[in-house]
Amino acid sequence: MTDYYTQVCFAIEVTDDEALLIKEVQKICDAFADGFATADDEAACYAGSSAALRELFPANDPEQPFENLRAMFSDPSWPHLSARFAVSERDGAPGKIVEVTGETVDPWEIAGLLRLLAPSATPFSFGYAHTASRDRYDAYGGGYIEVRRDKLVDMVERHENTDDRHRVIAMIDSEHGLLFWNNRDGFGSLEAASVFTEREAANFDLPIAAHNPEWLALPPRHAFFKELP
Numbered sequence: 001m002t003d004y005y006t007q008v009c010f011a012i013e014v015t016d017d018e019a020l021l022i023k024e025v026q027k028i029c030d031a032f033a034d035g036f037a038t039a040d041d042e043a044a045c046y047a048g049s050s051a052a053l054r055e056l057f058p059a060n061d062p063e064q065p066f067e068n069l070r071a072m073f074s075d076p077s078w079p080h081l082s083a084r085f086a087v088s089e090r091d092g093a094p095g096k097i098v099e100v101t102g103e104t105v106d107p108w109e110i111a112g113l114l115r116l117l118a119p120s121a122t123p124f125s126f127g128y129a130h131t132a133s134r135d136r137y138d139a140y141g142g143g144y145i146e147v148r149r150d151k152l153v154d155m156v157e158r159h160e161n162t163d164d165r166h167r168v169i170a171m172i173d174s175e176h177g178l179l180f181w182n183n184r185d186g187f188g189s190l191e192a193a194s195v196f197t198e199r200e201a202a203n204f205d206l207p208i209a210a211h212n213p214e215w216l217a218l219p220p221r222h223a224f225f226k227e228l229p
C-alpha cells in the first residue's frame with residue numbers, strides 16, 4: 001500500500017486585521033465540518049461574523065449565506081481547510097506571521113483563499129510537492145504558484161518573473177501550418193513574431209482571423225540549455 005501526499009510549508013507576513021480574518025475563516029470551516037443543525041443556525045453564524053468577512057463574502061442568497069465562501073473550495077458541500085494556519089507575532093514589528101503547512105493540501109485552493117484573505121502579502125509565491133510513502137514510478141512532482149492580487153500564476157520556477165516570459169499569438173493555417181502574429185505585417189513566421197509579456201498580453205486584443213488565433217507561451221530559456229557554474 002502506498003500513501004500519496006501533496007505537501008506545503010511556507011510563511012507570509014500579514015496585517016493584524018488579515019490575521020483575524022484568517023482565524024475567523026478557520027472557525028467557520030470548523031463549523032462546516034461539524035455541520036449546522038438547521039439553516040437558521042447557519043444564518044445566525046453568518047449574521048454573527050465580522051463585517052470584513054461579510055463584505056468579502058456577501059450573502060447573495062439569504063438561504064445560503066456562506067455560498068460565496070463555500071465556492072472557494074473544491075467541494076462546496078463540504079468546505080474544509082486542507083492546510084493548517086498558525087498565526088504568530090512578529091518580533092518587534094506590526095502585523096503577524098502566518099505559517100501554512102499540510103500533507104494533503106489542495107495548493108490552488110489555499111492560494112485562492114490567501115489571495116482574498118491576505119492581499120497585503122501579495123505578490124508572494126510558494127512551492128508544493130507531490131510525494132509518496134513508497135517508491136512508485138512518476139509519483140513525485142510539484143510546482144510553484146505566484147499569488148497576485150488579481151490572479152494566480154502557475155510558475156515554472158520559484159523566482160521566475162512571469163512578466164519576462166514571452167507570449168506570441170499563433171494560429172493554424174491549412175496551407176501554411178502554424179503562423180505567428182506580428183504587429184507590422186500580420187501573420188507570418190515565428191522569427192518575425194511580436195512577443196508580449198503576460199501583462200501586455202492581458203491588455204492586447206487578439207486579432208480577428210478565420211482560424212481563431214490563440215496565445216502561445218514560448219518555452220523558457222532553461223528548456224534549451226542549462227547554464228554551468
